[in-house]
Amino acid sequence: MTLRNLLISVSLAGLFSLGGEATAASHDRISFRRDPGRLLLLVDGKPMGTYVYENEKILRPYFMNLKAPGDIQVTRHCPPRAGLDDDDHASMHPGLWLAFGDVDGYDFWRNKERVKHVEFLEEPTAQGNEGSFAVLNHYIAQGRIVCEERCDISLRLLPEGHLILWESVFSSKEGEFAFGDQEEMGLGVRLATPIPVRLGKGGRIVDDRGRRNEKSVWGKVSLWCDYAGPVGDAFAGVMIMPSPRNFAPCRWHVRDYGFMAANPFAKKAFKAGPAARTVVAAGQSLSLRFGILLHSAKDEDALDLDKVYREYSKMESAR
Numbered sequence: 001m002t003l004r005n006l007l008i009s010v011s012l013a014g015l016f017s018l019g020g021e022a023t024a025a026s027h028d029r030i031s032f033r034r035d036p037g038r039l040l041l042l043v044d045g046k047p048m049g050t051y052v053y054e055n056e057k058i059l060r061p062y063f064m065n066l067k068a069p070g071d072i073q074v075t076r077h078c079p080p081r082a083g084l085d086d087d088d089h090a091s092m093h094p095g096l097w098l099a100f101g102d103v104d105g106y107d108f109w110r111n112k113e114r115v116k117h118v119e120f121l122e123e124p125t126a127q128g129n130e131g132s133f134a135v136l137n138h139y140i141a142q143g144r145i146v147c148e149e150r151c152d153i154s155l156r157l158l159p160e161g162h163l164i165l166w167e168s169v170f171s172s173k174e175g176e177f178a179f180g181d182q183e184e185m186g187l188g189v190r191l192a193t194p195i196p197v198r199l200g201k202g203g204r205i206v207d208d209r210g211r212r213n214e215k216s217v218w219g220k221v222s223l224w225c226d227y228a229g230p231v232g233d234a235f236a237g238v239m240i241m242p243s244p245r246n247f248a249p250c251r252w253h254v255r256d257y258g259f260m261a262a263n264p265f266a267k268k269a270f271k272a273g274p275a276a277r278t279v280v281a282a283g284q285s286l287s288l289r290f291g292i293l294l295h296s297a298k299d300e301d302a303l304d305l306d307k308v309y310r311e312y313s314k315m316e317s318a319r
Contacts (some may be wrong), residue, residue: 030131030155032124039124039133041155046071048162049095051153053117053135057091060108060115061137061151064095068161068296072236074228076190076258085193086257093190093259096238096292098151098168100265102180106141109184113141121150129157147172147280160308161239161295171285179286181266181275183253187290188261189238195229196258203229203237204300205254208309214256219270221249224309227260228300236296241309243289243316247278262290289316 030048033040037054040047049066052058064078075095080087091111101109108115115137122134132154139146147170154165166187170177179185195203197213205213207222217225223244228237240262242250250262251270268275280286291312297303 029129029157030126032126032131032133034124041131043157043162049075051133052094057111058094059111059113060097060099061117061135062094062097063164066095066162066238066294068234068236068294069157070234070236070296072231072234072296073192074195074231074236074238074294074296076192088257089190089259093188096164096187096189098166098187098288099184100179100186101182101184103139104141104146104177105180106139106146108139108141109182113139113146115149116140118148122152126155131155145172145174147177158293160303161293164292164294166290166292167287168289169285169287170280172280172282175282177280179265179278179280181268181277183263183266183269184261185265186250186253186261186263187240187242187288187292188253188259189227189240189292191227191229191237191258191260192231193258194231195227195237197229197256198258199229201230202235202300203227203258205256205260206305207252208306214254217252217254219251219253219272221251223249223313224305225252225254225260225262226305227254227258228295231296234296234298235300235302239293239295239305239308241291241293241312243291244313245316246288247286264288291316 031042039051041049050064053061066075068074078094099109101107106113118136124133134152137149150169152167156163197203205227207225211217224241226239242262248264250264253261267273
């Protein structure tokens with residue numbers, strides 16, 4: 001069952017209510033607009049973000065300029081605005097992305113090899129508070145396809161925020177391939193300029209065990225991690241929830257300067273044991289699933305992050 005069908009079935013069952021149902025609208029709230037190399041995500045006709053699948057400098061698909069409810073941007077501008085945003089890692093930290101510094105020894109995180117968009121397997125469709133699409137990507141290094149990825153994306157508008165459900169399935173028709181052991185592996189996000197901890201303006205990183213900020217969270221295993229801070233009159237940010245159905249729990253590569261990544265592959269890179277090598281045999285596949293909540297509220301305590309995760313976990317276990 002695809003994420004799209006799962007989301008629809010869960011919605012009908014009322015499982016993912018997260019403490020209340022979204023207000024019904026007389027028109028479609030989520031919509032999509034196709035432009036060359038990109039897909040614009042709209043909520044009530046206003047941009048919520050952009051999925052980019054062709055770019056000359058960033059050689060892999062990604063989401064950029066993502067917004068939480070209230071038209072509050074929670075990822076750094078892509079490209080960074082001169083004089084307004086930090087411009088470090090500009091081509092590696094475009095917004096929200098899934099990438100790997102080592103697949104069969106090739107580096108797809110730092111744009112040394114290309115993840116090529118092949119086609120839309122499911123065209124973007126939307127109805128009311130829900131929308132979805134699916135793509136096929138090829139991981140190409142030195143002229144050969146190392147592996148392919150089917151990526152299913154579903155969106156849903158909730159009282160707690162804008163939810164992105166992400167499923168990527170990796171396989172190869174040619175033979176086995178392997179994911180290596182690096183910090184730079186997994187689902188990453190670069191937070192908007194007002195949010196980072198290092199500014200000292202109230203931004204914070206927190207996980208399900210209550211550990212806070214880079215010193216306490218980096219390299220640790222946790223069920224979820226949230227990076228948020230004051231943006232104007234709101235407290236806004238991004239919560240990443242790795243699925244409990246993934247092959248391994250995630251360790252967190254987090255930085256006080258505004259970066260967070262969920263990494264299920266590395267051990268040695270996080271000083272947690274010998275180097276790991278995750279092999280996908282010929283004819284087999286590896287699936288990674290995440291829930292990403294773009295949220296904004298009046299203050300830090302207004303959103304129950306544990307409750308959000310419990311409801312997400314229920315939905316995942318209902319597959």
